[in-house]
Amino acid sequence: MSDQSPSDTPAPRRPTTRRHRRAVWLTIVATQLVVALATVSVAYFVHKGWNDNIAPGETIEHKVEKTLPAGVSKKAEDQPLNILVMGSDTRVGKGNGIDGENRDGSQRSDTVILLHVSQDRSHAYGVSLPRDAIIDRPDCKIDGENVPGEDGVRFNTAFQVGGAQCTVQTVEALTGVYIDHFLVLDFNGFKDMVDAVDGVEVCIPEEVDDPKHDIYLDAGTQVLTGQDALNYVRERYVLSVTGDIGRMKRQQAFIASMINKVFSADVLSQPGKVNAFLNAVTSSIQVDDKLDSVGKLFDLAMEFRDTGLDKIKFITVPIAPDPANPMVTLVWTDAADKLWQRIIDDEQLGKDFTEGSIAADSGVGTEKTDDDDKKTKQDDAADRAAAGLCV
Known part of the structure; x- marks a missing residue:
């Protein structure tokens, strides 16, 4: 015990x-x-997968020297930015051909927007450049080789003969605006981006029944995905009574609606959608050598973090029917020179250019004009109808 x-x-x-x-x-x-x-x-x-998606970028061969407005720092992050955004209309590849053109593999810039971002990042505006505008195309330098220029040709021939590089050089030569970056998006990439966010809402004023080009769209407010979305922004025979002009307006409205969708809680709160969207973007873009990685693209995106969507406007370069062929082609008017100088001087657009502009916070693929817009309701309705938008 x-x-x-x-x-x-x-x-x-x-x-x-x-x-x-x-x-x-x-x-x-x-x-x-x-x-x-x-x-x-x-x-x-x-991240590595996205980087692998992006092809090595090209160094831009500039036609003009970069000049800074008075008082602007030489630090890159303190300078205004000019970015040339192009949509490639190559018909090669499944889903790219919708109108029977260019099936030989040649490319043209179906959509071109010159995006100017202000030095203080408080505002930005995108200027649509019509593909059917008649211009004098300058000589282009591509990989050390000279591509001869040509007078009296359509603007989008620059992309056909020399791709993004020649388009950038053409814009610089014609406008005097220094282009900091370029970005090219192909059609299939556009469709994948739309599908990644489960479609984009638009308002179609009338039914499109176009068997010749295989385009069929219902009338009314709806969400478009895939090929229907591409058909909508490229259709130019039913919705656009003013041809290329109306189509540009519709493209601007669609971009505004897609921006709204991408920045909505429905997308940003879902990592899967964000991943799919970024994968679609990186898989289908061609960029300059200063943007050819996810990190560089992220840094560029961060430049817009303080720019409200209502401060991003879309306009069209001042244009008029081409006197030589008024039913088919266009010309830039003298007012375009004033616009280019405003970009060079990093000035806001002003009422003379914002009238009828589309803001990036516009919804349902329709126009949103400034509150002090003096246009009559009848004029607004005419513009919207011409652009193939709901009145």
């Missing part, structure tokens, strides 16, 4: 409890570490 009394019985050994707690904490820490490593690994491979 033990000589110890009950009070002398040793207490349970505490080290066992401490070991248990240590084991629990080690498990928690290890689990967190595994989750962290897994997250980092996923982010790395996703």
Whole structure:
């Protein structure tokens, strides 16, 4: 029998409890570490995948020297930006051909927008350049080779003969505006971007029944995806009574509606949609050498973080029917020179150019004009109808 009394019985050994707690904490820490490593690994491979999607960029061969407005710092982050955005209308590849043109593999810039971002990033405006405008195309330097210019040709022939590089040089030569970056998006990439956000809402004023070009769209407010979205922004025989002019307005409105969708909580709160959208973008773009990585594109996107959607406007360069062929082609008017100088001087558009502009916060693919717009309701309705938008 033990000589110890009950009070002398040793207490349970505490080290066992401490070991248990240590084991629990080690498990928690290890689990967190595994989750962290897994997250980092996923982010790395996703990021690497996006980077692998982007082809090495080209160095822009400039036609003009960069000049800065008075008082603007020489630091890149403190300077205004000019970005030339192009939509490639190559018909090669499944889903790219909708009108029977250019099936030989040649390309033309179906959509061109010169985007100017102000030095203080408080506002931006995109200027649509009609593909059917008649211009004198300058000589272009492509990979050290000279591509001869040509007078009296359509603007989009620059892309046909020399791709993005020649288009940038053509814009610089014609406008005097220094282009900091360029970005080209192909048709299939456009469709993938729209599908990644589950479609974009538009308002179509009338039914489109165009068997010749295989385009069929219902009238009314609706969400378009895939090929229907592409058909909508490219259709020029039913919705656009003014041809290329109306189509540009419709493209501006669609871009505004898509921007709204991308920045909506429905998209930003869902990593899967964000991933799909960025994968679509990086898989279908061609850029200059200053934008050819996810990091560089992210840095560019951050330049817009303080720019409200209502401060991003879309307009069209001042144009008129071409006297030589008024039913088919266009010409830039003298007012265009004033617009180019405003961009060079980093000035806001002013009422003379914002009248009838479309803001990036416009909804349902329709126009949103400034509050002080003096146009009559009848004029607004005419513009909207001409652009193939709901009145």
